[in-house]
Amino acid sequence: MKVKAKLNSYAWGVQTIDILKAELDQVMDQKLDVPLEPGGWWHQFVCPEHHTELLFDPLEADGSTFRCPHGCEWEGEPYRGAWLVFKHQAMARYALQSAAVYAGTGEKVYADLGKRLIVRYAEQFPLYPVHPDAQPWMLKGRAFHQALTEAIWATTLLRGYLLLRDEGVWFDEADLRKIDRFLHMLESSMTEYHHILSRERGNPENNYTAWLIAALFCIYAVQGETKKLKQLVEQEGGLRHHLTIAVKPDQLEFEGSIYYHVFVLRAYLIAAEMGSRVGEELFSLRGEQGQCMQGMLSVLVRLSDPNGFLPALHDGPYRREPFAREIAEVAEIGLSVYGDKSYRRLLGHAYRELNGEAGRIGMLEALLYGTGSWDGRNEMAAPGMRNSRMLKSGEIWETGDIIEVQVTREVPRPGDAMQADRDLTAHEAGGSQAVP
Numbered sequence: 477m478k479v480k481a482k483l484n485s486y487a488w489g490v491q492t493i494d495i496l497k498a499e500l501d502q503v504m505d506q507k508l509d510v511p512l513e514p515g516g517w518w519h520q521f522v523c524p525e526h527h528t529e530l531l532f533d534p535l536e537a538d539g540s541t542f543r544c545p546h547g548c549e550w551e552g553e554p555y556r557g558a559w560l561v562f563k564h565q566a567m568a569r570y571a572l573q574s575a576a577v578y579a580g581t582g583e584k585v586y587a588d589l590g591k592r593l594i595v596r597y598a599e600q601f602p603l604y605p606v607h608p609d610a611q612p613w614m615l616k617g618r619a620f621h622q623a624l625t626e627a628i629w630a631t632t633l634l635r636g637y638l639l640l641r642d643e644g645v646w647f648d649e650a651d652l653r654k655i656d657r658f659l660h661m662l663e664s665s666m667t668e669y670h671h672i673l674s675r676e677r678g679n680p681e682n683n684y685t686a687w688l689i690a691a692l693f694c695i696y697a698v699q700g701e702t703k704k705l706k707q708l709v710e711q712e713g714g715l716r717h718h719l720t721i722a723v724k725p726d727q728l729e730f731e732g733s734i735y736y737h738v739f740v741l742r743a744y745l746i747a748a749e750m751g752s753r754v755g756e757e758l759f760s761l762r763g764e765q766g767q768c769m770q771g772m773l774s775v776l777v778r779l780s781d782p783n784g785f786l787p788a789l790h791d792g793p794y795r796r797e798p799f800a801r802e803i804a805e806v807a808e809i810g811l812s813v814y815g816d817k818s819y820r821r822l823l824g825h826a827y828r829e830l831n832g833e834a835g836r837i838g839m840l841e842a843l844l845y846g847t848g849s850w851d852g853r854n855e856m857a858a859p860g861m862r863n864s865r866m867l868k869s870g871e872i873w874e875t876g877d878i879i880e881v882q883v884t885r886e887v888p889r890p891g892d893a894m895q896a897d898r899d900l901t902a903h904e905a906g907g908s909q910a911v912p
Contacts (some may be wrong), residue, residue: 477812477847479579488836488851493580495838496573502535503570504589510596511538514604515564516557517611517621523548529796530555534566557609557621564619567593568629569840572636576843579643587645594637595651598658615669615684618661623669624684627691630662631746634694638753663695674713681722683729683736686743689715693750702754709758715747720763727771734779735792738802741772745809759813773810776803777818784825800829801841808845820850827852 482489521530523544530542530550542555574590577583597619604618617626637655647655670688674680689708693715696705709715722730722740729737748769751758762768780786786803788794807823810816827835835852836842842852 479576479843480582482843482846483580486849486851488842489580491837492839492843493577496577496840496843497581497583497586500570500574500577500586500589504585506535506537508535508537508567508570510567510593510600511560511563512600512603513560514607514618515561515620515625516554516609517614518558518561518625520554521558521562523550530559532559532562532566534563534570536563539563561620561625565629565632568597568632568636571597572632572639572844573840575636575639575643575645576840578645579639580843587640587643590636590640591645591647591651594633594640595647595654597633598651598654601658602661615672618665623665624687626662627666627684627687630666630691631687631694631743634691634698635746635749638694638698659695659698663692666691666695670713680713680718681730683722683731683740683743685713685718686722686740686747689718690743690746690750693747697750697753700754702756705751705754706756709751709756709761715744715758716761716763719744719761719767720765723763723767723772725765725767727767727775729772731790733790733792734776734786734788735790735799737772737776738786738799738806741769742802742806744769744772745806749809770810770814770816773806773814773816773819776806776822780822780825782821784821784823786822786825795829797830800826804830804839804841805845808841812845812847824852 477485483493521532521542522528523530523546525548526544526546528545530544539556539559540551542550542559544550571590571593574586574593578586578590601618606618607616607621610616610621614621615623617623619629620626666688670685670692673682673685673688679685692708693705696702696708707714711717724730729740731737745759748758748761759769776786779789793799803822804826807819807826810819811823824835827839831837831839831852833853836846837851839846839852846852
């Protein structure tokens with residue numbers, strides 16, 4: 477579903493876009509620009525005294541003092557480089573948010589903001605060096621220590637570019653030359669690192685690989701490179717192979733970590749979205765033992781508690797805003813593609829962490845990927861929705877057309893969506909289900 481249509485269909489949409497506009501107005505009022513320095517390694521944005529993440533304000537123009545929630549203050553490296561990681565990621569998100577707001581309102585000022593940020597990064601990217609301060613074990617980026625961080629950042633930026641282009645936003649020839657150079661450099665490095673992981677190191681199941689694939693798929697979607705994208709679905713270390721070797725037949729990512737499971741699933745869903753843009757339906761793609769994105773979502777439902785809280789199994793945070801956003805994104809896309817309302821449990825908890833009791837209202841993930849009149853706060857449709865399409869008898873959800881694919885709900889494998897529905901029903905009825 478187009479962003480603008482959501483404003484006419486869902487009560488939460490109008491309020492959401494007003495909040496997102498106000499955030500972008502602050503960005504413009506403060507004349508924020510992309511940093512001229514590359515970012516470092518975000519894992520170093522931690523207080524050495526209390527071992528907790530330092531505080532970050534995306535509207536801060538240029539960080540020099542970095543504060544701990546317990547009152548400590550730190551300056552210099554490595555905190556400055558780590559702060560720059562967060563800043564680059566925030567500016568890419570503002571580019572995507574600008575595109576979404578323009579898609580909903582048609583107000584040119586937001587298209588101009590999105591264009592400016594994208595072009596500025598296209599100009600600046602060649603000026604960042606292959607990072608001299610990256611640790612020896614890392615696959616090095618330019619805008620960041622790690623190519624992994626660069627791939628994630630690039631998918632956000634390029635999704636913003638594609639959404640602006642969808643809405644007819646025009647880039648002049650000079651800007652397009654800058655963007656083409658950026659894409660060429662990014663494609664070259666992502667391809668090289670994909671080869672290193674898949675072939676030279678013999679480590680194609682790495683969670684890095686999923687994000688290198690997602691970044692390359694975004695580049696191919698911008699370029700209209702259907703052939704390259706199809707090749708990367710099927711080749712060694714490609715999307716289908718990664719799904720086969722990085723996800724177990726029970727649909728859980730091989731590292732046994734909820735955090736990395738969501739991390740890899742998000743990359744897969746971005747790759748599938750890009751596939752749709754070039755005519756390739758990948759949301760129903762399966763690995764050799766039946767591994768699939770729908771099954772991966774269902775495992776999350778099965779492992780969550782009745783309130784949608786996911787346990788911090790193995791390596792991963794207990795609670796962190798960026799992680800909650802990732803959960804919100806995969807659950808919103810899951811709802812729009814697969815129509816399985818059991819995902820609402822995950823989504824409701826993620827939005828409570830991010831947004832208190834406001835649910836979907838004000839959430840970029842909802843505006844971009846959400847469908848349906850449910851407001852994210854309870855299991856009942858929000859009252860007062862305007863011009864909403866009526867559901868046919870027996871339907872439980874409106875399939876979104878933002879991605880415009882049809883995917884069967886039937887996944888007859890362990891850990892599939894049907895099993896998740898049965899488990900959810902049993903749990904809510906007071907029964908107990910063992911999780912393998």
